[in-house]
Amino acid sequence: MRNFNFYNPTKILFGLGRVKEIGAEISNAGISKVLLVAGGGSIKQNGVYDAVVLSLKQHGISWVEVWGVRPNPVLSKVREAVAIAKENEVDAVLAVGGGSVIDTSKAIAAGVYVEDIWNTFKGIERIEKALPIYVVLTLSATGSEANPNFVITNEETKEKLGNSSPVLYPRVSIIDPSVQMSLPWYQTACGAADALAHIMESYFTGEGHETALYVDEGLMLSIIDSTDRLLCDPKNLDARANLAWAATLALNGVSSAQLRGDWSSHVIEHAVSAFHPDVAHGAGLAVIYPAWIGHVWMEREAVFHRWAQNIWGSYSMSVALERMRSTFKRWGLPTTLRELGVSKQELPDLAANAASKPLGTVKPLNYDDVMRILEAAF
Amino acid sequence: MRNFNFYNPTKILFGLGRVKEIGAEISNAGISKVLLVAGGGSIKQNGVYDAVVLSLKQHGISWVEVWGVRPNPVLSKVREAVAIAKENEVDAVLAVGGGSVIDTSKAIAAGVYVEDIWNTFKGIERIEKALPIYVVLTLSATGSEANPNFVITNEETKEKLGNSSPVLYPRVSIIDPSVQMSLPWYQTACGAADALAHIMESYFTGEGHETALYVDEGLMLSIIDSTDRLLCDPKNLDARANLAWAATLALNGVSSAQLRGDWSSHVIEHAVSAFHPDVAHGAGLAVIYPAWIGHVWMEREAVFHRWAQNIWGSYSMSVALERMRSTFKRWGLPTTLRELGVSKQELPDLAANAASKPLGTVKPLNYDDVMRILEAAF
Numbered sequence: 001m002r003n004f005n006f007y008n009p010t011k012i013l014f015g016l017g018r019v020k021e022i023g024a025e026i027s028n029a030g031i032s033k034v035l036l037v038a039g040g041g042s043i044k045q046n047g048v049y050d051a052v053v054l055s056l057k058q059h060g061i062s063w064v065e066v067w068g069v070r071p072n073p074v075l076s077k078v079r080e081a082v083a084i085a086k087e088n089e090v091d092a093v094l095a096v097g098g099g100s101v102i103d104t105s106k107a108i109a110a111g112v113y114v115e116d117i118w119n120t121f122k123g124i125e126r127i128e129k130a131l132p133i134y135v136v137l138t139l140s141a142t143g144s145e146a147n148p149n150f151v152i153t154n155e156e157t158k159e160k161l162g163n164s165s166p167v168l169y170p171r172v173s174i175i176d177p178s179v180q181m182s183l184p185w186y187q188t189a190c191g192a193a194d195a196l197a198h199i200m201e202s203y204f205t206g207e208g209h210e211t212a213l214y215v216d217e218g219l220m221l222s223i224i225d226s227t228d229r230l231l232c233d234p235k236n237l238d239a240r241a242n243l244a245w246a247a248t249l250a251l252n253g254v255s256s257a258q259l260r261g262d263w264s265s266h267v268i269e270h271a272v273s274a275f276h277p278d279v280a281h282g283a284g285l286a287v288i289y290p291a292w293i294g295h296v297w298m299e300r301e302a303v304f305h306r307w308a309q310n311i312w313g314s315y316s317m318s319v320a321l322e323r324m325r326s327t328f329k330r331w332g333l334p335t336t337l338r339e340l341g342v343s344k345q346e347l348p349d350l351a352a353n354a355a356s357k358p359l360g361t362v363k364p365l366n367y368d369d370v371m372r373i374l375e376a377a378f
Numbered sequence: 379m380r381n382f383n384f385y386n387p388t389k390i391l392f393g394l395g396r397v398k399e400i401g402a403e404i405s406n407a408g409i410s411k412v413l414l415v416a417g418g419g420s421i422k423q424n425g426v427y428d429a430v431v432l433s434l435k436q437h438g439i440s441w442v443e444v445w446g447v448r449p450n451p452v453l454s455k456v457r458e459a460v461a462i463a464k465e466n467e468v469d470a471v472l473a474v475g476g477g478s479v480i481d482t483s484k485a486i487a488a489g490v491y492v493e494d495i496w497n498t499f500k501g502i503e504r505i506e507k508a509l510p511i512y513v514v515l516t517l518s519a520t521g522s523e524a525n526p527n528f529v530i531t532n533e534e535t536k537e538k539l540g541n542s543s544p545v546l547y548p549r550v551s552i553i554d555p556s557v558q559m560s561l562p563w564y565q566t567a568c569g570a571a572d573a574l575a576h577i578m579e580s581y582f583t584g585e586g587h588e589t590a591l592y593v594d595e596g597l598m599l600s601i602i603d604s605t606d607r608l609l610c611d612p613k614n615l616d617a618r619a620n621l622a623w624a625a626t627l628a629l630n631g632v633s634s635a636q637l638r639g640d641w642s643s644h645v646i647e648h649a650v651s652a653f654h655p656d657v658a659h660g661a662g663l664a665v666i667y668p669a670w671i672g673h674v675w676m677e678r679e680a681v682f683h684r685w686a687q688n689i690w691g692s693y694s695m696s697v698a699l700e701r702m703r704s705t706f707k708r709w710g711l712p713t714t715l716r717e718l719g720v721s722k723q724e725l726p727d728l729a730a731n732a733a734s735k736p737l738g739t740v741k742p743l744n745y746d747d748v749m750r751i752l753e754a755a756f
Contacts, residue, residue: 001555001619003393008386014635015381177379208616210603211624214596222589238586241379245636246589254632257392258623 002209002260007166008253010146014175014245016237019048019136023055025172026092026134034134035090036063037081037105039070039097043138046182052096052136064088066108072277073100073107075118075154082111085131092132095170098191099142099281102135103150106168109133118154120163127165135173139183140244141191141282143198143251145173153274158353160274162266175248177240185234188243189331190282192227195247196220197285200307201263202256204296204362207303209258216255217310222246224311227331264360265292268370271353272342279340286333287340290325291377293317296363337378347374380587380638385544386631388524392553392623394615397426397514401433403550404470404512412512413468414441415459415483417475418448421516424560430474430514442466444486450655451478451485453496453532460489463509470510473548476569477520477659480513481528484546487511496532498541505543513551517561518622519569519660521576521629523551531652536731538652540644553626555618563612566621567709568660570605573625574598575663578685579641580634582674582740585681587636594633595688600624602689605709642738643670646748649731650720657718664711665718668703669755671695674741715756725752 013021026034036052043049056063066081085093085108095105109130111117119125137145144150148168153160180188203216223246229239249255269284297304297317308320325335334340342350351370359365365373391399404412414430421427434441444459463471463486473483487508489495497503515523522528526546531538558566581594601624607617627633647662675682675695686698703713712718720728729748737743743751 001394001615003396006390006392007388010385012384014384016379018381209620210616211597211600211620211627214600214603215593215627216596218592218594218596219589222592225588225592237379238588241636242587242589249589249593249632254627258619 002258004257006253006257008146008169010169010252011172012146012175012248013172016176016178018174018176019051019179020055022052022094022134022136022174023057023059023061026056026061026094027059029132029171031091031132032060033062033088033090034092034094035081035085035088035108036065036094036096037069037101037108038065038067039101040068042182043096046138046179048096048136048138048179052094063094064090069097069101069104071100071280072153072160072273073104075152078104078107078111078117078152081108082117085112090131092134094134094136096136096138098137098139099144102137102142102144102170103152105133106130106144106150107152110165110168121152121161127163127167130165130167133168133170135170137173137175138179139187139191140175140180140247141194143195143248145170145175146248146252151270153277158274160270175244177244178237180240180244181235181237186332187280188230189227189333190280191247192223192243192282192331193286193328193333194282195250196223197265197289198250199255200289201266202259202261203307204300204303205260205262206258207300212255212258213303213306219246219249219255220311223250224327231331260361262360262362264362264365265289267359268292268350268354268373271350272337272340274353275346275350276341283334284340286328287335287337287377288373290321290335291373294321294376295369295373296360299363337374342378344378347371347378350374380636382635384631384635386524386547388547388630389550390524390553390626391550394554394556396552396554397429397557398433400430400472400512400514400552401435401437401439404434404439404472405437407510407549409469409510410438411440411466411468412470412472413459413463413466413486414443414472414474415447415479415486416443416445417479418446420560421474424516424557426474426514426516426557430472441472442468447475447479447482449478449658450531450538450651451482453530456482456485456489456495456530459486460495463490468509470512472512472514474514474516476515476517477522480520480522480548481530483511484508484522484528485530488543488546499530499539505541505545508543508545511546511548513548515551515553516557517565517569518553518555518558518625519572521573521626523548523553524626524630529648531655536652538648553622555622556615558618558622559613559615564710565658566608567605567711568658569625570601570621570660570709571664571706571711572660573628574601575643575667576628577633578667579644580637580639581685582678582681583638583640584636585678590633590636591681591684597624597627597633598689601628602705609709638739640738640740642740642743643667645737646670646728646732646751649728650715650718652731653724653728654719661712662718664706665713665715665755666751668699668713669751672699672754673747673751674738677741715752720756722756725749725756728752
């Protein structure tokens with residue numbers, strides 16, 4: 001038995017047509033001015049921006065807009081937005097987008113109260129308070145809509161680091177799966193791979209914690225099943241909803257309760273996408289994860305064999321790994337670092353970046369371990 | 379796709395040795411006087427009472443005690459405790475016990491702010507506010523430690539009714555599975571049956587909602603597996619922890635997200651235990667549930683067959699039901715109303731009580747349906 005806390009105060013409004021509720025939620029909290037944070041403009045095509053803005057207007061909420069958050073969100077954008085938030089004295093941050101937009105919004109919300117947000121990644125300053133955060137989710141993947149975590153890349157130092165504070169749980173997150181119908185397939189597939197990876201990062205530390213193992217198996221099966229259903233039938237709203245809800249449960253504390261977590265694959269992928277900002281996080285994980293499993297599974301045979309049987313229907317780890325890779329391939333995801341544009345010469349730098357801090361609980365990994373995983377993934 | 383909200387602000391402290399944290403949690407909230415609500419005295423035997431009282435003392439919190447909450451908690455006890463809470467001007471209610479103690483505590487917490495708590499069951503008054511509620515759980519079963527629901531029996535009118543308000547989420551619930559090691563087996567088994575029933579009440583309305591179905595299957599399998607492990611190995615702390623955590627997830631909103639719920643079996647069982655206050659809720663459910671399934675499964679063949687396969691390993695509903703009854707029997711639970719002390723002559727009264735309001739979503743049930751279920755369960 002492991003001791004743990006479970007606490008998640010985010011209120012989730014899930015379902016069709018719920019984006020229009022955002023204004024009332026913000027207004028009911030006595031907030032009258034928000035910083036609206038967004039990405040590249042897809043929300044102007046799919047109607048989400050119009051629905052949000054109409055709802056804000058109807059509830060007398062004014063807003064300032066920050067656009068241009070990109071995948072693997074960067075520190076420079078956060079700093080720029082913090083200045084805008086301060087200058088305009090907003091009362092809250094409203095993220096309208098996917099994980100990158102939400103993570104940037106969290107950094108902004110905390111950033112207005114510290115000297116420099118990067119200090120909090122480096123342990124120089126602490127996050128003690130933050131502006132309230134509201135979310136309208138447009139891409140299910142990171143689970144950031146229902147947790148207090150965020151990941152930011154410092155472009156200058158090529159560091160991609162995670163951070164967290166209990167004051168950063170979104171107050172309200174709206175998840176309308178229908179707005180994800182217009183996503184390019186590749187983004188859907190990357191989101192599914194990311195969510196799957198979140199569950200596995202906990203799952204493989206789960207020996208003896210049957211409730212977590214069973215629940216996590218259910219979530220993995222649902223993600224694989226729902227994504228395949230969308231592949232066959234892109235307009236299947238039930239499948240969208242199942243994928244979206246599973247992705248939220250994958251990182252809102254439910255899948256990780258009882259468990260310690262490993263997170264090596266995430267750290268190795270962060271090194272890859274810090275050097276290659278165009279690599280989608282989920283695509284990087286699809287490449288790294290099978291290689292990581294191949295390197296570590298013998299350390300905890302029981303739980304890896306359980307996974308092979310219950311998720312992939314085989315008593316053989318080789319077959320399970322082949323089926324996992326084949327699933328990612330069917331989804332149009334890369335399965336080698338080469339396909340991601342990584343060159344063989346870079347591997348030592350990536351390994352050094354990932355292994356710069358202690359890594360791994362399923363199997364503690366040093367530089368040589370990471371090199372072997374990267375070579376297998378190459 | 380169904381629209382739903384997911385919101386659960388209860389902070390859960392789970393694990394070994396955590397009871398001693400209760401004082402700090404209460405004190406950190408600025409509370410200095412609580413009403414300690416308890417049952418028949420088992421907490422004086424298993425050390426929980428001493429640990430709670432020591433922690434309260436260490437944090438300068440004073441308390442008034444109310445003892446004697448019994449299974450199927452009654453309105454008269456609530457009214458008595460509300461008077462004590464008002465007279466002593468307590469700032470919060472601290473439930474130390476299982477579902478009956480927690481439900482009574484919720485009724486007290488809301489009861490101090492209304493004319494009469496029973497009015498809120500009857501729609502005459504509304505619950506608008508409540509004293510903060512803290513919980514030290516000693517029996518995993520009802521999930522009341524992490525939801526805003528409560529059930530009280532009015533002994534005079536023989537009505538056993540449920541009620542709920544968002545102000546009744548416990549602030550903090552401490553779940554130390556090791557304190558449940560000293561429970562009589564029958565209580566453990568009743569708790570497992572109750573938790574299993576909570577999941578099934580949602581599950582069978584789950585067609586198309588794969589994430590919920592998969593997660594709920596995981597929870598059901600874990601409950602069955604953990605309870606059987608405890609049967610074989612009563613001192614297995616991992617199994618206790620898995621059962622405890624699954625019972626919490628069974629009714630904290632996770633298992634029911636996406637789903638409508640049915641709850642007929644609960645209502646029929648409430649009729650039984652309103653007339654027979656000595657019947658443990660979980661024991662009543664173990665009798666009613668298989669009979670209910672037998673009566674309704676043809677209405678939704680797909681989901682019931684999925685359940686037969688994924689939980690009981692059979693393509694046959696008859697086999698699945700037989701295995702379910704046999705599991706309850708193995709756990710020492712009754713499988714007939716007769717064993718619960720119900721007489722054949724009572725069935726019409728029980729059916730009239732249960733069918734007095736609209737009942738059921740898997741299949742809407744009228745008086746005749748309930749009679750048929752009761753006869754099958756007899």
